[in-house]
Amino acid sequence: MDCVITFRTRRDYRLYRSFIRSASKNLFVSGSSYELIKGIADFLLSRTDLRPKIGIICGSGLGSVATILDVKKEFSYSEIPHFPRSTVPGHAGKLLFGYMGNVAVMCMQGRVHFYEGYDLVKCVMPVRVMKLCGVTHIIMSNAAGGVNEKYNVGDIMIVKDHVNFLGLGGLNPLRGPNDDRWGPRFVALNKAYDQWMRKKAKELASQYQQQGSRTTFHEGVYAVVGGPNFETVAELRMLRKMGIDAVGMSTATEAIAAHHCGMTVFAFSLITNKCVLEYDVEEMPNHEEVIESGLKQESLVKDWVSSLVQAVGNQWLMHTEKGCNGLD
Numbered sequence: 092m093d094c095v096i097t098f099r100t101r102r103d104y105r106l107y108r109s110f111i112r113s114a115s116k117n118l119f120v121s122g123s124s125y126e127l128i129k130g131i132a133d134f135l136l137s138r139t140d141l142r143p144k145i146g147i148i149c150g151s152g153l154g155s156v157a158t159i160l161d162v163k164k165e166f167s168y169s170e171i172p173h174f175p176r177s178t179v180p181g182h183a184g185k186l187l188f189g190y191m192g193n194v195a196v197m198c199m200q201g202r203v204h205f206y207e208g209y210d211l212v213k214c215v216m217p218v219r220v221m222k223l224c225g226v227t228h229i230i231m232s233n234a235a236g237g238v239n240e241k242y243n244v245g246d247i248m249i250v251k252d253h254v255n256f257l258g259l260g261g262l263n264p265l266r267g268p269n270d271d272r273w274g275p276r277f278v279a280l281n282k283a284y285d286q287w288m289r290k291k292a293k294e295l296a297s298q299y300q301q302q303g304s305r306t307t308f309h310e311g312v313y314a315v316v317g318g319p320n321f322e323t324v325a326e327l328r329m330l331r332k333m334g335i336d337a338v339g340m341s342t343a344t345e346a347i348a349a350h351h352c353g354m355t356v357f358a359f360s361l362i363t364n365k366c367v368l369e370y371d372v373e374e375m376p377n378h379e380e381v382i383e384s385g386l387k388q389e390s391l392v393k394d395w396v397s398s399l400v401q402a403v404g405n406q407w408l409m410h411t412e413k414g415c416n417g418l419d
C-alpha cells in the first residue's frame with residue numbers, strides 16, 4: 092500500500108529528511124561508529140593517567156588473570172557509556188587499568204558473546220576501545236572444548252589459526268560500511284596471530300615442562316561457533332575431520348577486529364572439557380565444569396601470561412627508548 096506524507100512547512104520536511112538519513116545511517120553504524128568508540132576511549136582516559144600498551148581479555152573462568160594487575164583504576168562495564176554488559180557467569184564485567192611489572196595494561200575481566208544477543212560489531216567494540224586507548228598488543232583467552240583427541244582438560248592451546256564458522260556464513264564484525272580509520276575493507280588474515288608472540292609464549296611454556304608441570308601446551312586451530320549450545324557428536328566429528336583442534340564461542344571475531352585495526356594479536360585456549368565424539372558416553376559438557384577447569388589452572392595461567400606481558404615489554408625496551416610504562 093502506498094503512503095503519502097504531507098508536510099505543513101519546509102522546515103517539517105527538512106526535519107523528517109534528516110531523521111530518515113540518520114536512521115538509515117544508524118542502521119549500519121549504531122554501536123560501532125568511530126566517533127562513538129572514540130567517545131568511550133576519551134571517557135576512560137579522562138579518568139586515569141595510565142596509558143595502556145597491552146590489552147588482555149579474560150575468557151570464561153579465566154578472570155583471575157586480572158588479579159596479577161596492580162590495579163590503578165577499575166570500571167564496571169555498566170558505568171561505561173554504550174559499553175556492552177556481560178551476562179554470563181564467570182565473566183565479572185570489569186575493565187581494569189593497571190600495571191603488570193612495569194607494563195601498562197588494560198584488562199577486560201570478562202567478555203560479551205554473540206549468543207548473549209549482541210551483534211558481532213558490539214561484541215568487538217571493546218577491542219576497538221582498547222585500540223583507541225593506545226593498546227598495540229592484545230592477549231585474548233578463552234575456554235574451549237578439546238576436539239583433538241590428544242588434548243586433555245587443563246591443557247593450553249596457543250591459537251595459530253582459526254576457522255570462523257560465523258564468518259563463513261556471513262556473520263562478520265567487519266560487515267557493513269568500512270571505516271578506513273580502523274583498517275582496510277578487505278583484510279588478509281593469514282598472519283592474524285602474531286608469530287613472535289607465539290614463539291615467545293612457547294619458549295616461556297617450556298619452562299613449566301622442565302619444572303615437571305603436568306600441563307601440556309599445544310599450538311592449534313580454534314573454531315568459533317555461535318553457541319550457546321555445546322556441539323552435537325556429528326558436529327564434533329565434522330570439526331575434527333576438518334582439522335580443528337579446539338572449539339569455542341568467542342575470540343576469533345575479536346581477533347579479526349583487532350588485526351583489522353592493526354593490533355598485534357595473541358590468543359590461547361584453556362581446554363576445559365574433552366569433546367565427546369562418541370554416542371555411548373555418559374559425560375556431558377557444562378558451563379560449571381568449564382569455570383572449574385579455569386580455576387584449577389589459575390596459578391599457571393597467571394604466571395605464564397604475566398611473563399608474556401613482561402617479554403613484550405622487554406621487546407619494546409629494545410626497540411624504543413620509552414618502554415611501555417604508559418607514562419611516555
Ligand SMILES: O=P(O)(O)O[C@@H]1C[C@H](O)[C@@H](CO)O1
Pocket residue numbers: 149150151152179202204232233234235318339340341342377378381
Ligand atoms: O568467553 P569464552 O570463549 O571463554 O567462553 C566459553 C564459551 C562460552 O561462553 C562458555 C561455555 O562454557 O565458555
Ligand SMILES: Nc1nc2[nH]cnc2c(=O)[nH]1
Pocket residue numbers: 234235236237316318320321322338339340363364366376381
Ligand atoms: N563451543 C564450545 N565452547 C566451549 N567452551 C568451553 N567448552 C566448549 C565446548 O565444548 N564447545
